Amino acid sequence: MNITVVGTGYVGLVVGACLAETGNDVFCADLDEKKIDGLKKNVLPIYEPGLDVMVERNQGQGRLTFTTDDAKAVSNADVIFIAVGTPPDEDGSADLRHVLDVAVVIGKHAQREIVVVTKSTVPVGTASKVAAAVSTNAKHSFHMCSNPEFLKEGAAVDDFMKPDRVVLGVDSDHARSVMAELYAPFVRTGKPIIFMDIPSAEMTKYAANAMLATRISFMNEIANLCEKVGANVDLVRRGIGTDTRIGPSFLFPGPGYGGSCFPKDVKALVRTGKEQGAPLAVLEAVEEANDRQKRRLFEKVKQALGGSLNGARIAIWGLAFKPQTDDMREAPALTLIDDLVEAGAKVVGHDPAAMHEAERRMGKKIKFADTNYDAIDGADALVVVTDWNEYRHPDFNKIKSLLKQPVIVDGRNLYDPAKMRALGFTYLSIGRGRE
Numbered sequence: 001m002n003i004t005v006v007g008t009g010y011v012g013l014v015v016g017a018c019l020a021e022t023g024n025d026v027f028c029a030d031l032d033e034k035k036i037d038g039l040k041k042n043v044l045p046i047y048e049p050g051l052d053v054m055v056e057r058n059q060g061q062g063r064l065t066f067t068t069d070d071a072k073a074v075s076n077a078d079v080i081f082i083a084v085g086t087p088p089d090e091d092g093s094a095d096l097r098h099v100l101d102v103a104v105v106i107g108k109h110a111q112r113e114i115v116v117v118t119k120s121t122v123p124v125g126t127a128s129k130v131a132a133a134v135s136t137n138a139k140h141s142f143h144m145c146s147n148p149e150f151l152k153e154g155a156a157v158d159d160f161m162k163p164d165r166v167v168l169g170v171d172s173d174h175a176r177s178v179m180a181e182l183y184a185p186f187v188r189t190g191k192p193i194i195f196m197d198i199p200s201a202e203m204t205k206y207a208a209n210a211m212l213a214t215r216i217s218f219m220n221e222i223a224n225l226c227e228k229v230g231a232n233v234d235l236v237r238r239g240i241g242t243d244t245r246i247g248p249s250f251l252f253p254g255p256g257y258g259g260s261c262f263p264k265d266v267k268a269l270v271r272t273g274k275e276q277g278a279p280l281a282v283l284e285a286v287e288e289a290n291d292r293q294k295r296r297l298f299e300k301v302k303q304a305l306g307g308s309l310n311g312a313r314i315a316i317w318g319l320a321f322k323p324q325t326d327d328m329r330e331a332p333a334l335t336l337i338d339d340l341v342e343a344g345a346k347v348v349g350h351d352p353a354a355m356h357e358a359e360r361r362m363g364k365k366i367k368f369a370d371t372n373y374d375a376i377d378g379a380d381a382l383v384v385v386t387d388w389n390e391y392r393h394p395d396f397n398k399i400k401s402l403l404k405q406p407v408i409v410d411g412r413n414l415y416d417p418a419k420m421r422a423l424g425f426t427y428l429s430i431g432r433g434r435e
Helices: 010-021 033-040 051-060 070-075 097-109 126-135 156-161 173-186 198-229 233-241 262-275 281-293 296-304 332-342 355-362 372-376 396-402 417-422
Strands: 002-006 025-029 064-067 079-082 114-118 142-146 166-170 193-196 313-317 346-350 381-384 407-410 426-428
Touching: 002 010, 002 070, 010 025, 010 051, 010 064, 010 079, 010 156, 025 070, 033 064, 051 064, 051 156, 064 070, 070 097, 079 097, 079 173, 097 114, 097 126, 114 126, 114 173, 126 142, 126 198, 142 173, 142 198, 166 173, 166 198, 173 193, 193 198, 198 233, 198 262, 198 281, 262 281, 296 332, 296 381, 296 407, 296 426, 313 332, 313 372, 332 346, 346 355, 346 372, 372 396, 417 426
Parallel strands: 002 025, 002 079, 025 064, 079 114, 114 142, 166 193, 313 346, 313 381, 381 407, 407 426
Antiparallel strands: 142 166
């Protein structure tokens, strides 16, 4: 098929490359000339394992084309994915201006019967707004589809190529047929394509992310209580995670969730609930709990160093909101760094992938180290914020020799408390009894 993906951000780029990988001819369109020029040279604007190889291969074989001419890209398409950003407004609602702008372009330039797919995360009712915008100028028939994405940053290529399920909200038999054919190569192992009405598909995306965010905040709250009562959250997590009704995923305590999806989607769903007169009190509490959790590591650093941080040198391992990505949107490290700097501390950060993004965001607010060990040289404490693999089994003797004080605040519970204390560290983690 001839596919057009409008928007070459995280979602659009993964969608375009993966659809080209299965033999489709794909145009990826974006108004950002610098980004498109880079992509034509196989320079990606994001870090995502495996994506660079896929882009280079499919572009080299002529199946993947990048352009700033969205009108030309739309005119050639059988299926058009809208994958532009939907940033939150000040009230938490999703900003649909970019989505609707693309819909207008589609209506003006489509040259045949098409399926218009909303791939951006959008509130319930967006597809009908897109359809209205397309129809204003449409010269040919079109069909709507809501196809929410469930891609995990750091594993997005695998998630798309081998999905747990594909959710498709459609408004016609034509859209159902076309989308079933398009996704057939990805579900050969029997994973389901779940067809539904469009509003249900739009709600599914938000409900899924809100559920995962709820699990994270719930477990963080339980971890905080474990510290007060002397329980070990690692054991509690195993005890509840083996219950088949609950399962083990998203039960690891930490410094709070971040990224491009969970914070934005929880806010948008809360806003939708208020607008519809169906307030989502649970999700409001989830958001409040996450905001509190992002300040827990700062509190632990203060505790470990006796209260005052003025003039202290603090090393941070991990700046991205999670491993295997350079995404720092809503990253817990940002909150920690702001609090540390405000308290008069000097911060040195390291991250395997997010150093360039961190420098872009923070400038000279903190210093950056070339290696994780360089970051801790002369520091008063080490704070582990992101659980990259290279932080999981470090040389503790080396760490102790480099730190001015043997203090580690472990925001991801990577290390064994008994071992750390036996090695002479002041060691604080999340939810593992009284510290």
